[in-house]
Amino acid sequence: DTGVSQNPRHKITKRGQNVTFRCDPISEHNRLYWYRQTLGQGPEFLTYFQNEAQLEKSRLLSDRFSAERPKGSFSTLEIQRTEQGDSAMYLCASSHPLGLAGESGYFGPGTRLTVT
Amino acid sequence: LAKTTQPISMDSYEGQEVNITCSHNNIATNDYITWYQQFPSQGPRFIIQGYKTKVTNEVASLFIPADRKSSTLSLPRVSLSDTAVYYCLVGDNMGAGSYQLTFGKGTKLSVIP
Numbered sequence: 001d002t003g004v005s006q007n008p009r010h011k012i013t014k015r016g017q018n019v020t021f022r023c024d025p026i027s028e029h030n031r032l033y034w035y036r037q038t039l040g041q042g043p044e045f046l047t048y049f050q051n052e053a054q055l056e057k058s059r060l061l062s063d064r065f066s067a068e069r070p071k072g073s074f075s076t077l078e079i080q081r082t083e084q085g086d087s088a089m090y091l092c093a094s095s096h097p098l099g100l101a102g103e104s105g106y107f108g109p110g111t112r113l114t115v116t
Numbered sequence: 117l118a119k120t121t122q123p124i125s126m127d128s129y130e131g132q133e134v135n136i137t138c139s140h141n142n143i144a145t146n147d148y149i150t151w152y153q154q155f156p157s158q159g160p161r162f163i164i165q166g167y168k169t170k171v172t173n174e175v176a177s178l179f180i181p182a183d184r185k186s187s188t189l190s191l192p193r194v195s196l197s198d199t200a201v202y203y204c205l206v207g208d209n210m211g212a213g214s215y216q217l218t219f220g221k222g223t224k225l226s227v228i229p
Binding site for chain 1: 150152157158159160161162203217218219220221222
């Protein structure tokens with residue numbers, strides 16, 4: 001088990017461009033989450049998948065943001081027409097239901113997005 | 117979603133025990149209490165989780181009183197490498213399909229040599 005992985009680790013893009021991030025969860029975890037974190041703040045929830053179904057989305061997730069999790073494995077988060085306010089660390093976490101091992105969400109290292 | 121309140125910052129000397137208390141007055145019956153540690157430019161790292169009484173693992177202990185309106189993370193004999201931000205969260209991950217973690221600003225722990 002190598003933990004949650006995210007790619008790329010860093011992304012610099014110009015305003016107006018589209019970007020896509022990938023998250024590979026821990027293999028047996030059926031739950032996957034995306035968070036966004038800006039400097040000095042705690043992570044803010046964006047969206048949640050159970051297997052391939054996107055069950056919850058935050059109001060923070062504007063129409064420019066879309067997330068997918070085909071086949072219930074890896075997930076992608078796409079931001080269209082990026083804005084400078086999108087600059088943040090994008091975090092992915094995965095978990096499996098409590099009761100099996102008392103585990104909660106495990107986070108990946110994040111993707112740092114800088115929009116210039 | 118239950119909100120949490122924790123101190124913004126704490127200082128401690130190396131080798132001391134550190135206790136960080138978190139208030140969650142409107143915790144729900146199904147909510148668990150989870151603590152994370154985060155270093156700069158890294159994702160949060162799961163430390164410990166509990167529902168009631170006391171939980172201990174190789175890293176920390178978590179004390180939860182009977183009313184569950186607060187919890188205390190205890191770090192024994194901290195070292196410089198424990199300098200980080202610590203987040204307390206409450207959430208229902210026993211639900212049918214929704215588990216949204218709500219992070220506050222956390223407690224910035226600075227360990228002093």
